[in-house]
Amino acid sequence: MAQIPSSAKASLKNAPGSGRSYLLPLILVTSLFFLWGLANSLNGSLIKQFQIALDLNRFQAGVVDLAFYMGYFFFALPAGYFMRRYGYKKGILLGLLLYAGGAFLFYPAASVRVYGFFLFALFMIASGLAFLETAANLYVTVLGDPEKAEWRINFSQSFNGISIILGPIIGALFIFSQTEYTPEMLAALPAAEADQIRVQEALSVQGPYLFIGALVLFVAVLFALTRMPEPEVVDEVGASEKNISILSLFRHRHLRLGILAQFLNVGAQTVLWGYFVDFKLDFAREMHWALAEGYMNLINSITGTSSEALSSTQIAGFHASFALVLFMLGRFIGTSLMTRFSSSQVLTWYAVSATVLVLIGMATGGLTAVICLSLTYFCQSIMFPTIFALATKGLGAESKLASSLVIMAIVGGAFMPLIAGALFKSGPAFALIVPMVCFAYVAYYAARGYRIQA
Secondary structure, eight states, X not given: XXXXXXXXXXXXXXXXXXXXXXXXXXXXXXXXXXXXXXXXHHHHHHHHHHHHHTTOOHHHHTHHHHHHHHHHHHHHHHHHHHHHHHOHHHHHHHHHHHHHHHHHTHHHHHHHTOHHHHHHHHHHHHHHHHHHHHHHHHHHHHSSOGGGHHHHHHHHHHHHHHHHTHHHHHIIIIISOSSOOOHHHHHHSOHXXXXXXXXXXXXXXXXXXXXXXXXXXXXXXXXXXXOOOEEEEEETTOOOGGGOOHHHHTTOHHHHHHHHHHHHHHHHHHHHHHTHHHHHHHHHSSOOOHXXXXXXXXXXXXXXXXXXXXXXXXXXXXXXXXXXXXXXHHHHHHHHHTTTSOHHHHHHHHHHHHHHHHHHHHHHOHHHHHHHHHHHHHHHTTHHHHHHHHHHTTOGGGHHHHHHHHHHGGGHHHHHHHHHHHHGGGOHHHHTHHHHHHHHHHHHXXXXXXXXXX
């Protein structure tokens, strides 16, 4: 996140004297990046699964992202105010409890098969994540040398990259059925038999989300038992963070443009992640990328699953997971590049490459499009944390509330998939217009819009 400027100092209340004492808190905070990556990466599996389990079309299933990201929108700012009043540790604990509660709600939601119940559970999970992301993205920037803040947030976000690989694997192995059902197939079956299939498809989400809820509660216990230093940023000239208004923050041009860049970045990411399985099935149902197949066979050899028995949807899920491996690789390489080049330069290269890859995918279709979209994940990898860092850079005592505004911009993930879902009716290439435009703006922000004006 933001580098603490020379005009501001970060004091850590209740912190032991040695810099090494930040290690355990930093490890625990980094675990939060892992946890919210897991929740985000499962949404694509849910969108595909709900189309069968709840008899939804693509546009209706896309409301999963709307419910999820509206949780960020409504709770990011309250999260900032809550932590300004009660501190980071209490904010993180509240976020973890909301996350766990939402995950546990999947069990009754699947039992009654009510879409609104699922959407409420997702909204609750995202509400908790709003607290976690608002806290963690800023927290890691002050737990150490301010000059290395942008590197540190990208490093912590790399563990987010590790967890998001698991979402599609969980979907392929534990949520998607080995028997691939289509709406046409179910419509041809007797009503009672079709309904029983939908019940089983809905129940498949219970186990994974019960496990996630238990894992999140375990992390909450670790936080409760650990002494956490409390960062408080105060300008050298004496400006207290308690005297800052939201509207005053919009005088910073780089923050305004950064909020829009984050809105569009998350929107593009959500379209590609949420609809990747659909893109794969529409562009190249029977053709598979050799690298992704090799990855699938490796995972299946470890889990003891037969690759030959997988449905096209399950294979597409493994392609999505392999794309997320590229995402993780892009994050580590991008973080390394930032030790030699400015973060804005690296972001520019990644954003321009993403725009070009989406354009090639739109123009070619077929397996080439699937490969291009997979490589786009590599380019997306550093966008969120780097935009976050550039948008809040130089804000000192204003950084806490500014971070809430940038987190609120995640709501772009609620609206862009709906636009893409509507464009899907004209073909998958038309749906790709949405991420292409979004990446083009991110490239502009990285090249020019990030600059701080006096």
